[in-house]
Amino acid sequence: MNPVLEEIVKTQRMRPVNGGDSIPVDSAIDDEEGSFLQNLVRQVDPKVTLEVGLAFGISALYICDALQIREGTRHIAIDPYQRDNDSAWGSWGNGIGIANLSRAGFADIVKLIEKPSHLALPELEIAGQKVDFAFIDGNHSFDFTLVDFFYIDHMLQVGGIIAFDDAFRPAVKKVLRFVATNRHYSAVGYCGKRYTNSWKRRSAERLISVIPFCISNFELGIRGRCVAFRKEKHDDRFPTNFFKRF
Secondary structure (H helix, E strand, O other): OOHHHHHHHHHHHEEOOOOOOEEOOOOOOOEEEHHHHHHHHHHHHOEEEEEEEEOOOOHHHHHHHHHHOOOOOEEEOOOOOOOOOOOOOHHHHHHHHHHHHHOOOOOOEEEEOOOHHHHHHHOOOOOOOEEEEEOOOOOOOOHHHHHHHHHHHEEEEEEEEEEEEOOOHHHOOOOOHHHHHHHEEEEEEOOOOOOOOOOOHHHHHHHHHOOOOEEOOEEEOOOOOEEEEEEOOOOOOOOOOOOOOO
């Protein structure tokens, strides 16, 4: 494990960008989900990975740490609030995610796009960007999550994997049902019924549904934080009003 990531995982604290006392990691994926993402990355052996939502950079550290870095390797991180002192990360969060990635030695392979994902993703598609692995952990409302998926699907290579964080949220689960029923994606697996952050644990206890739904001919209960799908083929829906209830 990368030493910077190992230090953060062990202490659950980070060095602030502008010096001073260390600060707590109070909203990030835990080691279980990080290991899950790393296993997915190693399955795909991607050249280009993409992440919506950088925040403290913890998930990006796990992803980059699992990459087989070679010519053309790139991790694209989309986060409009990375250097916004009025963001949810507080005044001390001035670029802390990208700073953690730089400390870990990944500065050369990380591309930070400081725009909302609904603006950044179509620009990437227009530029012809292709990706092999993606992680969606941005705005968890239904419309934003669906738009993130919509554009990433256009760029994701067949055989690539897309993972969704906070799958216990009703809005995210609804998107997962759409992906499972209306698109050529098969379930890879899901991670986690254990919640490190107390607010996530409380939310999960209120919102998790134990009713399984069908994904690619088998049952998968959405009971955890992260759910992953593999893209089996490009979109070929016909007729143009194709629709399955989800």
